[in-house]
Amino acid sequence: MILVLVDHDRGEIDPLSLRALTAARKLSQEIHAVVIGSDGAGVLNIVGEYGAQILHVASHAAITDYTPMASGRALSELVEKLKPAAVLAAGSPRGNEQLAHLAAFMDIPMAAECSEITLGSPHHVLRARWAGNLIESAHVHSELLIATVLSFSTEPQSINGPAATLAQFQPELEPADTVVKILSRSSGESKGGVTLIDAKVIVSGGRGVGGAEGFANLEELATLLGGTVGCSRVVTSSGWRPHAEQVGQTGTKVAPDLYIAAGISGAMQHIAGMKNSKTIVVINTDPEAPILRYADYAIIGDLHQVIPALTSAIRQAKE
Numbered sequence: 668m669i670l671v672l673v674d675h676d677r678g679e680i681d682p683l684s685l686r687a688l689t690a691a692r693k694l695s696q697e698i699h700a701v702v703i704g705s706d707g708a709g710v711l712n713i714v715g716e717y718g719a720q721i722l723h724v725a726s727h728a729a730i731t732d733y734t735p736m737a738s739g740r741a742l743s744e745l746v747e748k749l750k751p752a753a754v755l756a757a758g759s760p761r762g763n764e765q766l767a768h769l770a771a772f773m774d775i776p777m778a779a780e781c782s783e784i785t786l787g788s789p790h791h792v793l794r795a796r797w798a799g800n801l802i803e804s805a806h807v808h809s810e811l812l813i814a815t816v817l818s819f820s821t822e823p824q825s826i827n828g829p830a831a832t833l834a835q836f837q838p839e840l841e842p843a844d845t846v847v848k849i850l851s852r853s854s855g856e857s858k859g860g861v862t863l864i865d866a867k868v869i870v871s872g873g874r875g876v877g878g879a880e881g882f883a884n885l886e887e888l889a890t891l892l893g894g895t896v897g898c899s900r901v902v903t904s905s906g907w908r909p910h911a912e913q914v915g916q917t918g919t920k921v922a923p924d925l926y927i928a929a930g931i932s933g934a935m936q937h938i939a940g941m942k943n944s945k946t947i948v949v950i951n952t953d954p955e956a957p958i959l960r961y962a963d964y965a966i967i968g969d970l971h972q973v974i975p976a977l978t979s980a981i982r983q984a985k986e
């Protein structure tokens with residue numbers, strides 16, 4: 668049996684968890700899902716559709732929001748009870764963090780960001796290292812495999828299964844398990860209400876934008892296309908845009924239908940976050956910019972002229 672941690676944000680499922688459920692089905696027909704926090708119980712139908720037969724819900728008065736160490740503790744108790752062959756989660760920052768706590772509690776290794784998993788003795792995984800520039804082939808020497816599934820390595824596939832059976836349990840937490848918790852939140856949504864991870868279109872800007880005010884043009888284009896704005900790390904480090912909009916190794920990994928990279932050179936740490944985009948359009952003054960290797964379409968020119976021209980052409984076409 669495979670146990671899959673299904674992550675959620677105040678009851679709203681993380682779509683990457685559906686990829687983890689799909690990956691789990693390649694390993695076993697018997698799938699249990701687990702959500703931490705009672706407001707996750709609403710995902711009963713959807714985890715069933717993706718092949719989970721049982722949904723375990725870990726509820727505790729101290730778990731009112733994301734509490735990663737408490738998740739690790741709850742998972743360790745469930746593992747002791749259910750004895751799964753593997754515990755999987757999405758290879759998101761939260762999935763990696765919660766399973767790392769589980770591995771620490773159980774004192775066994777954890778394999779993060781796996782694109783392929785073969786159960787055995789030892790287990791074998793392929794996993795992304797160095798921002799996806801190196802694929803590591805590794806053996807994991809522990810009876811239980813704890814692993815996260817590389818974002819976008821598996822397409823989510825529903826099998827239209829029936830709703831999972833609900834199994835409530837209350838983990839026994841220690842006070843130290845809830846010291847790391849959310850104190851406040853700031854919105855990661857664009858003006859149009861689209862988050863980076865959900866956006867079908869991302870208009871991303873780099874140092875070439877030249878300053879915070881230069882992003883007004885990118886915002887206008889993104890809104891017109893029903894998308895949102897992203898950026899490189901230079902932009903967040905310069906304080907032009909918030910970190911929530913950073914794409915890359917130390918930002919968000921995205922895979923929209925359309926990624927427009929304007930004034931971004933294509934450092935490997937940026938590419939790691941956007942190379943799975945379905946169509947990549949590059950706007951850059953430098954015909955030798957490394958990002959051109961990943962471009963489906965490229966416009967060699969000044970983004971301050973190209974973006975307003977694109978915006979006006981799209982607006983005219985829409986009218």
Ligand SMILES: Cc1cc2nc3c(=O)[nH]c(=O)nc-3n(C[C@H](O)[C@H](O)[C@H](O)COP(=O)(O)OP(=O)(O)OC[C@H]3O[C@@H](n4cnc5c(N)ncnc54)[C@H](O)[C@@H]3O)c2cc1C
Nearest residue numbers: 873874875899900915916917918930931932936937952970
């Ligand atoms: C551990 C680590 C983690 C990192 N994580 C990330 C990460 O998550 N995300 C990330 O993005 N970076 C990350 N970086 C930083 C990364 O290495 C690069 O420094 C950064 O991505 C470069 O940003 P940029 O492309 O905006 O700037 P630059 O490399 O300076 O490129 C600017 C580009 O704009 C073009 N340009 C200039 N003016 C114009 C114009 N008017 N019109 C059109 N084009 C123009 C230039 O030709 C150039 O190609 C990380 C680095 C480290 C060491």
